[in-house]
Amino acid sequence: MTQSTYILLDRDGVINHDSDQFIKSPEEWHPIEGSLEAIAMLNDHGLRVIVISNQSGLARGLFDLAMLNKIHAKMQQLTEKKGGKIDAIYFCPHGPDDRCNCRKPKSGMLETFAREFHANLQDIVLVGDSLVDIQAAQAVGAKPILVKTGKGRRTLADHPDLNIPFFDNLYEAAKFITSEQ
Secondary structure (H helix, E strand, O other), rough: OOOOOOOEEEEEEOOOOOOOOOOOOOOOOOOOHHHHHHHHHHHHHHOEEEEEOOOOOOOOOOOOOHHHHHHHHHHHHHHHOOOOOOOEEEOOOOOOOOOOOOOOOOOOOHHHHHHHHHHOOHOOOOEEEOOOHHHHHOOOOOOOEEEEOOHHHHHHHHHHHOOOOOOOHHHHHHHHHOOOO
């Protein structure tokens, strides 16, 4: 696996527990066991962590930008307490019926990241828990990895022909990624 300076992570279902009712406040944001340690491990191996996340709760009026910023502040603070750092967070604020280019499975967020960080997407791994994460990575030639947390088990069950690496959780994926250096 070609190594990059960056790794892209989906948020809900990869870093934190997901909810069909959406994560609407910092109080509802709970890290998946080992995920924050995984980010620290990735950082310790020279990888800069970038979060790429659909956040349609904004378009649905379930929370506003100020609340999303508070959720992200909690995520960053808890990550730092475990020795890790998230360098940037990209999110799509649109709903599934909006015709934006940023909502995964479209590639807009990944392309914006690549432009702003002068990164080659073909060298980058994106860790996600759903088919839209995989499709967004594949659309730009990035390397998708699936975790079984969040929607991951359902994604594997619905798409048994997926020919990509998959792991129980972000920590196990991080061990694999860092072993490839």
